[in-house]
Amino acid sequence: MLTLIKQATVFAPRILGVCDVLIAGGRIVQIDNKIDIQGSQLSLEVVDAQGRYLVPGYVDSLVHTTGGGGEGGFNTRTPELDFFDAVRGGVTTLVGALGTDASTRSLGDLFGKAKALTNDGLSCYMYTGSYELPIKTLTGNLRNDIMFIDPVIGVGELAIADHRSSQPTANELARIAADARVGGLLSGKSGIVMIHVGDSSRALDLLFQVQRDFDVKLSQFYPTHINRSTSLLDHGIEFTKGGGTIDFTASTTEHILKMGELRASHALALALEKGAPDHSLTISSDAQGSLPHFDEHGNLDGLDIGSIASIHDEWVRAVVDHNVSIPNALAAATRNPARVLGLSHKGGIAVGKDADLNLLEPSSFTIDSVMCRGKWLMRSEKIVAKTAFHYTRR
Template identity: 40%
Template sequence: MILIKNVEVYSPTYLGRKDVLICGEKISLIEENIEFKNEKIKIIDGSLKKLVPGFIDQHVHITGGGGEGSFRTRVPEIMLSKLTKSGITTVIGLLGTDGTTRSVENLVAKAKALKEEGVSVYVHTGSYEYPTVTLTNSVRRDIVFIDEVIGCKIALSDHRSSTITNEELQRVASDVRSAGMISGKAGILVVHMGDGEKGLGPIIESLDNSEIPARTIRPTHVNRNEKLLLQSFDFAKRGGIIDLTCGIYDKLSPKRVIKLALENGVNPENITISSDGYGSWSNYDEYGNLVKIGVSSVEALYKEFKAMISNENMNIEDALKYVTSNVAKALDIYPKKGAICENSDGDVILLDENLDIDTVIAKGKVMVENKEVLVFGTYE
């Protein structure tokens, strides 16, 4: 058991200064004052600190992304401490461009490994390509029968995608939605958006010509260019959820885009942020030749959260929503995740006076304390 004393609690709504008791993997009690005298209870002094929900990063290439520049550019798998040091206690893994040398089997196995090591993990079946790569040869069966799988991924408006038709897009979205209903999961279709001229056009056309709810389809990387961004605002205003990627361009960084979105009448609950961690970023010349490649960091999520407060004067409650409660609600795991309340999972972060990550607790276990990693992955 862990008892955090005298700490300012953000759920992400500010709850005041409280004591918080975590038993097993759950938050058991939140009171003005909790007194226990037992040497088996770990007591953490929360004075001068803020307690916030663990971050949820819904777009991480946990088995490594990359590969666009031949085999040597394959990004390695992520290690546990890379997540926990960044305050990430729940992660959603997915494949990227490469669904050939990487597989859904590998993805699910990595998810199970990270779960054993101490964090919460979900995944999406599929990759950039169509027909969709799966584990059971069926998007529906992957979602319904594999515990970790909550949705599917494809790519649009990108030279690396399979250039699928609107009918094919509708078919995958329908499968995902039906599977989600059957299994009681989110049942979402994550769509990697590239720089192609069509932008969100195929998604809008597919929704206009079907009965698929807008919330089923989740375009990500929508802040990669201004035209795509404005299209995404319209999509969000019709009830869709858009995902902003950290570290694309400073001009279109989430911290700046959110302000613009709110000015355009977008409901803030329809906006989430993710890191695209351990995926590769790549630049191409006018002939489609790769000229530069690099790797994204999961730490970008925390840095963006802090920048929203320090650079854009956003309050803590609002900044937290984009990396905690909004994401949890979008994934149908709220308030199990994304909140600090009784019976929520014991996933919390203690921030110091400078909003630096001091302590990270995942599923009721201290992973980072006093800025030092206590629990490492098996091969770290």
């Protein structure tokens, strides 16, 4: 089927103005001021999108697709991601990760969930490894995981500056980065190293040490949770000016904000004001991850669950509350993560890219419709996608 979206205001994420967008074979094949198709023998769906914003589907670089948590005992393990939550949140591409718990959670389960979400209609990838060292892998070798296992695009989220980490040394981290890079080079993938950054005052010091002491560039690392504090944000801005990309976590709670964390939207605005390159900033949800509250002694005193809808909420809040331009705010949820993840066919509206699209109501930015790889998953705020467990009674 051909799909022709008519007269939408297109943010690619840069603004293209009012355009028609033609989709075939799951990809965007034409963008023009006006597209007319006459005499076609193919089935054609025409969508009147006048007065709507058409934006890329969101690219979420950190989702605990099989659940996370567990810091408060087995009963605090969080549930796995619901496919329909991702659709409602406008996320069409996501990367699954293990976190603190790589004992009761497994890479095999993560692989199965990535395949399931992709089969159901999204585009799901994964990181090998977890918080801990030595690195856990599927094949027994980090480089081979990236090279031979299709959904694996990098390693992470490896923890530093956190009391829950394995306290890696610069030598260990340099070796991991080198193996991931070579695996990426040989397979045409990013080979990125996603780094969980805790609240220790050491912040990103270990990453800068690796850059100084070894032939490893900052761009090989992708640190997340950089909005934990203003001091960590300042380290992050320095990191971007050295060629790296930093990630802000959209999921949060009022309790965590009172402890000094910045909203992702606020951190994005501050980073842009302080001169961070606009292409080096991303927002991820950390969905299904636990949002633990620790007291001053490091004891757990509360727990919440990250939401995949938070990406949409935070880039919109950046526009509405912090006067960030729509293209810059939207890029942090689309183009920029797609770039650092090596997914050149994702994160934008351009000829040849996957037709991953969201239609938004412009006054409220409400997500109206969601398309992934040319197929509608939600129309007029109603889910139209079905999974293997979705049955329609006749």
